[in-house]
Amino acid sequence: MDSIAIGILALQGAFAEHKAALLRLNLNRGINVVLVRTPEDLSQCDALIIPGGESTTIALLARLAGLLDPLKEFGKIKPVWGTCAGAILLSESVVGAKKGGQELLGGMSVKIARNGWGSQVESFEAPLDLNGVKDASRPFQAFFIRAPVVLELSPSSNDPPVTIVARIPLDLLPPALMEENMSEEDPRTVVALRQGRHLLTTFHPELTEDDRFHEYFVASCVLSS
Numbered sequence: 001m002d003s004i005a006i007g008i009l010a011l012q013g014a015f016a017e018h019k020a021a022l023l024r025l026n027l028n029r030g031i032n033v034v035l036v037r038t039p040e041d042l043s044q045c046d047a048l049i050i051p052g053g054e055s056t057t058i059a060l061l062a063r064l065a066g067l068l069d070p071l072k073e074f075g076k077i078k079p080v081w082g083t084c085a086g087a088i089l090l091s092e093s094v095v096g097a098k099k100g101g102q103e104l105l106g107g108m109s110v111k112i113a114r115n116g117w118g119s120q121v122e123s124f125e126a127p128l129d130l131n132g133v134k135d136a137s138r139p140f141q142a143f144f145i146r147a148p149v150v151l152e153l154s155p156s157s158n159d160p161p162v163t164i165v166a167r168i169p170l171d172l173l174p175p176a177l178m179e180e181n182m183s184e185e186d187p188r189t190v191v192a193l194r195q196g197r198h199l200l201t202t203f204h205p206e207l208t209e210d211d212r213f214h215e216y217f218v219a220s221c222v223l224s225s
C-alpha cells in the first residue's frame with residue numbers, strides 16, 4: 001500500500017519532536033513526513049500537524065511564506081491536528097490575542113483563551129482521562145506549556161459533531177481557573193477534542209515518549225476519514 005504523507009508545519013516551534021514521534025509509529029501503512037515551509041511542500045501532504053510554539057509568530061511566518069490561504073484551504077478538505085499554539089490557530093476565535101490581533105486559520109468550532117492557565121502557572125504536568133485513544137484506561141501524562149484553555153465548544157448544526165478525547169481532572173485545574181460548583185463537564189476541562197477530521201490538543205504530546213495521540217491522529221483522523 002502507498003505510504004501517506006503527513007506534513008508538519010515547520011516555521012517555528014516543536015516540529016522536530018512531532019517528526020520523531022511520527023517516525024516511531026508502527027502502523028500497517030508507511031508514513032512519509034514532510035516538513036512544510038512552502039505552499040509546494042503543503043501540496044504534497046495528505047494531512048498536517050501544526051506544532052506548539054508561538055501562535056502569533058507561526059501565523060506571521062505563514063503569511064510571509066504565502067501559506068496562510070493555502071493552509072485555510074487545506075483544512076477544508078484534509079485532516080489537521082493543532083497542538084498548543086497550533087490549537088489556537090485552528091480555533092474560530094481567541095481571547096487574549098496580542099495587540100494587533102491574531103490571525104487564525106479556523107476550522108474547529110472552538111473559542112479558546114491564549115495563555116489561559118494564567119501567567120504564574122506557566123507549565124505543569126497532569127495525567128489525563130482519555131476517550132477513544134488506544135489503551136484509554138491508562139492515563140496520559142501531559143505537559144502544558146503556557147497552554148490555551150478551551151472556553152466554549154460551539155458547533156452549529158452544519159458542523160461535524162465534537163468528540164471530547166481528553167479532559168484534565170477538575171481538581172488539577174489551576175486555582176486561578178477554579179470556580180465554585182464547576183462541573184466536570186465544564187469546557188475548560190477539555191484538553192483534546194476531535195471535530196470531523198481535525199484534532200486539537202492544548203498540551204504537547206510530542207514531548208513525551210507516549211505516542212498514543214500521534215497514533216490516534218493517523219489511525220482515526222487521517223486513515224479513517
Ligand SMILES: NC(=O)CC[C@H](N)C(=O)O
Binds near residue numbers: 051052085115146148
Ligand atoms: N506551548 C505553546 O505552544 C504555547 C502557545 C503560546 N502561549 C501561544 O499563544 O501561541
